[in-house]
Amino acid sequence: MFKKKSNREKFFKTIVHILLIIGAFVMLFPFFWMVSTSFKTQSEINDNPTALFPNEYNFNNYRQAWKAGSSAGFGRYFFNTIFVATITTMGQLILSSLAAFAFAFLDFPHKERIFLLLLGTMMIPQQALLVPDYIILHKLGWLDTYLALIVPWVCSAFSIFLMRQFFRGIPKELFEASRIDGSSTLGFYFRILIPLSLPVMLTAGMFSFLGSWNSFIWPLIVTSADELRVIQVGLANFAQAEGTQWGLLMAASTFCTVPLIVGYFFVQKKFIQGIATSGMKD
Amino acid sequence: MKNKKLKKLLSALCYIMPGAMIILTFHFIPIFYSLYYSFFKGGLGKKTFVGITNYSELITDADFWLSLKNTVFYVIGTVPTTIVLSLIIALLLNSKIKGLSIYRTIYYLPVITSINAVSLVWKWLYNTHNGLLNSMLEFIGLNPISWLFDKNWAMIAIIIMSIWKGLGYNVIIFLAGLQGIPKQLYESAEIDGAGLWHQFRNITIPMISPVTFFVFVMSTISSFQVFAQVYMMTQGGPGKATTVIVYHLYDKAFQKFELGGSSAIAFVLFLIIFAMTMFQRKIAEKKVHYSN
Numbered sequence: 001m002f003k004k005k006s007n008r009e010k011f012f013k014t015i016v017h018i019l020l021i022i023g024a025f026v027m028l029f030p031f032f033w034m035v036s037t038s039f040k041t042q043s044e045i046n047d048n049p050t051a052l053f054p055n056e057y058n059f060n061n062y063r064q065a066w067k068a069g070s071s072a073g074f075g076r077y078f079f080n081t082i083f084v085a086t087i088t089t090m091g092q093l094i095l096s097s098l099a100a101f102a103f104a105f106l107d108f109p110h111k112e113r114i115f116l117l118l119l120g121t122m123m124i125p126q127q128a129l130l131v132p133d134y135i136i137l138h139k140l141g142w143l144d145t146y147l148a149l150i151v152p153w154v155c156s157a158f159s160i161f162l163m164r165q166f167f168r169g170i171p172k173e174l175f176e177a178s179r180i181d182g183s184s185t186l187g188f189y190f191r192i193l194i195p196l197s198l199p200v201m202l203t204a205g206m207f208s209f210l211g212s213w214n215s216f217i218w219p220l221i222v223t224s225a226d227e228l229r230v231i232q233v234g235l236a237n238f239a240q241a242e243g244t245q246w247g248l249l250m251a252a253s254t255f256c257t258v259p260l261i262v263g264y265f266f267v268q269k270k271f272i273q274g275i276a277t278s279g280m281k282d
Numbered sequence: 283m284k285n286k287k288l289k290k291l292l293s294a295l296c297y298i299m300p301g302a303m304i305i306l307t308f309h310f311i312p313i314f315y316s317l318y319y320s321f322f323k324g325g326l327g328k329k330t331f332v333g334i335t336n337y338s339e340l341i342t343d344a345d346f347w348l349s350l351k352n353t354v355f356y357v358i359g360t361v362p363t364t365i366v367l368s369l370i371i372a373l374l375l376n377s378k379i380k381g382l383s384i385y386r387t388i389y390y391l392p393v394i395t396s397i398n399a400v401s402l403v404w405k406w407l408y409n410t411h412n413g414l415l416n417s418m419l420e421f422i423g424l425n426p427i428s429w430l431f432d433k434n435w436a437m438i439a440i441i442i443m444s445i446w447k448g449l450g451y452n453v454i455i456f457l458a459g460l461q462g463i464p465k466q467l468y469e470s471a472e473i474d475g476a477g478l479w480h481q482f483r484n485i486t487i488p489m490i491s492p493v494t495f496f497v498f499v500m501s502t503i504s505s506f507q508v509f510a511q512v513y514m515m516t517q518g519g520p521g522k523a524t525t526v527i528v529y530h531l532y533d534k535a536f537q538k539f540e541l542g543g544s545s546a547i548a549f550v551l552f553l554i555i556f557a558m559t560m561f562q563r564k565i566a567e568k569k570v571h572y573s574n
Binding site (some may be wrong): 012102160231271 | 374399403406417513549
């Protein structure tokens with residue numbers, strides 16, 4: 001009886017694994033195909049489009065794609081993306097945590113009302129704001145500058161919410177005790193709160209960095225100068241210019257995704273926890 | 283006393299205002315600005331007040347209705363399939379198997395990679411002559427499909443790719459929900475002799491319903507805003523077969539520079555999504571709860 005059950009369970013688990021492996025294959029195959037094609041020459045692709053592996057691993061496609069024709073090149077696009085994502089993330093961490101600190105530790109009139117107003121902005125879809133934001137940036141004279149790429153994204157209601165939730169788990173007595181010890185409010189924020197809040201800072205920072213790295217429609221509309229393009233816009237332009245040079249396009253897609261995938265493997269556990277608890281995508 | 287309260291408010295605002303200014307300026311006030319601008323015609327330079335003309339034009343604009351229809355088709359094609367598939371995968375992952383974190387990482391991979399890059403990869407897979415999908419179809423004796431160049435297939439191709447891209451996110455959410463169901467419920471059901479199907483039907487489904495509802499509304503809202511796939515793979519074509527509402531908005535605002543008319547579209551888009559969010563909050567408060 002016992003043996004029978006464990007056999008059944010074994011069989012059941014094998015089926016589960018088979019199904020999950022099929023699924024995992026479907027998830028991974030496009031990435032494999034991207035990398036495989038990126039090493040193939042155009043004639044190789046035309047002659048035998050279904051070959052799983054390239055004849056030889058040469059990096060010509062990568063070299064050629066990196067220069068991206070007559071444009072500023074992907075070196076510049078990478079610099080822009082990393083620069084914008086880093087400043088945006090730093091801004092998010094500082095500005096959002098300051099606001100979250102006030103909501104979690106200070107008593108002041110209309111606290112709930114102000115918090116709900118900020119939280120309510122999350123209900124406004126980003127795509128509906130493109131046109132008015134574009135006009136506002138035009139009036140500020142910021143179109144086609146780094147300011148347009150960075151400033152609107154240095155704080156978000158989501159980060160404030162995430163951090164406030166975390167801060168509320170920190171005993172208020174700690175704040176009061178540090179005040180009694182003669183520490184200033186800012187002193188508490190820098191010396192006690194921030195060091196205690198590294199987990200939530202990491203989660204919020206990852207969301208912000210990833211969102212900035214992958215954002216497309218915003219940089220597409222607020223910049224037009226080639227030297228201000230970020231990776232995603234550069235890739236879209238490159239795709240339009242190269243059309244059907246699949247080897248080149250897959251090489252460009254590969255080097256545009258690999259840095260993020262590598263980074264993801266390092267932080268994936270933290271990251272997935274963050275999503276499971278906050279239900280947030282980007 | 284009053285003075286003290288004001289002082290407290292002001293000192294709190296010192297911390298809140300730097301961030302709040304950004305949010306209000308770029309993510310809140312613009313929606314009213316969009317409403318204001320929708321009563322005008324013109325680009326960035328001169329604009330003229332035209333009352334509700336932009337809205338009345340929208341009602342008779344066949345392209346707008348087509349884009350709305352295409353978007354609804356995309357949403358219906360994406361959301362239910364994503365929910366069913368991601369729930370199945372989450373259930374499989376939740377069955378105490380080895381290697382959970384490896385599977386989870388793999389299924390989540392498409393979610394973190396940029397939509398632009400994976401769109402190009404899928405465009406290559408969908409390629410009519412050399413694409414791998416058509417080679418596979420021919421291999422099993424079926425006729426090749428012009429996927430992205432056939433107006434009957436282009437949207438379906440985008441839907442398939444989008445399901446692949448977004449699946450992992452919902453798997454994580456469902457998995458978290460499944461892990462939150464108390465084990466005792468299953469244990470006592472087993473003692474009562476309930477089979478797997480009965481446990482699924484009478485425990486899992488009702489217990490997971492708040493998560494399902496959350497996933498349903500969130501995916502509907504984000505699917506309504508689909509853009510990058512369309513931009514990268516079809517540019518709204520062939521014909522206007524994949525012109526979704528945000529692509530139509532983008533085209534009108536930033537290709538044709540009809541900022542007044544596109545403000546009207548943006549505001550309608552806002553109203554649709556805002557209504558869905560409010561609906562979600564109402565239902566979430568009242569109806570969806572654990573049935574036991």
